[in-house]
Amino acid sequence: MLESDFMNDNLIRHKITQHYCTHCGSKVSIRIPEGDNRERAICDACGAIFYENPKIVSGCLLTYKDKILLCKRATEPRCGYWTLPAGFLENNETLEEGALRETFEEAGAKSQDIKLFLICNLPHISQIYIMYHGSLLDGKFSAGVEMEDIKLVTETEIPWDDLAFPVISQTLKCYLEDRKKGNIDIHFHTIMKK
């Protein structure tokens, strides 16, 4: 793909929802700043320029013996569907800290041996998923407030039709294929809007 293709495409898709300046509370205009090539929210009063950037979601696929730790969502979006523990990386965190924090908050689960497993671009929602793989420490887990249920499942027990997001199906498929081959690799994917 030529750089001009994705730039034009981005300019069309990029939607800015900011109406007011976070610094002084004045109205912002949506326009391209001098020397830039994309529209930004710019404060009409103080001149502040606001940049919106993709968010990172980090999480873990943890295994215990031959089983995989899955979580049933108790909140929207996709309430009632199954997922892997993952969430938005917070300021001042490393990717690994974020993945482990989300795993503990959502699934009461820990791991001491996580390694990068999958990177997935979701450009239509400006998210980058960074998923780790590791072993579940002591086989212990418990549902956090955002989850209805947590369980360890074998390959045949994975609820493929009730998974929350395509990136979760992709992560599970990659893991099962790697395990069959006897070698856990690092995977790269991009999931486009259907």
Next chain:
Amino acid sequence: MLESDFMNDNLIRHKITQHYCTHCGSKVSIRIPEGDNRERAICDACGAIFYENPKIVSGCLLTYKDKILLCKRATEPRCGYWTLPAGFLENNETLEEGALRETFEEAGAKSQDIKLFLICNLPHISQIYIMYHGSLLDGKFSAGVEMEDIKLVTETEIPWDDLAFPVISQTLKCYLEDRKKGNIDIHFHTIMKK
């Protein structure tokens, strides 16, 4: 590290600079929303909660024959120092698109074979660097507006004392070591504030 350690640590380091709501222009308060465990800016009028998250910087280490493409910065921070082409990932981009766009914007350089090379956490400034390695297409390059100079350098010509950022030194060191070993690998680093 226990999850409680890095959470407490984050709460101390995390500074929110937002004063007004981007939706309605009213004042925000800095407090922990119900069901959350971190301080956020919350609009006193409309109740909107604002989340600040780490930004991704993606870029490229491109090589041509035995030489590495370096850029001399023409803007602050670190004006006049040497760097690799890299910049903030934009909404609706993939990591690879962002790395190639920055490389073309800053160094007029293209590549058709980039692969993930290094992931580096910079938690003190809430940035995640995702660096790719590839070969410079046709040996062509030219300085973009943010750069004073672009050049291809051999290993002995790398201006180690005049590199812009520690993450750039780290990327170059990893590459040179890998090249010596004859195998370009994927590297993971965390650079803490000095």
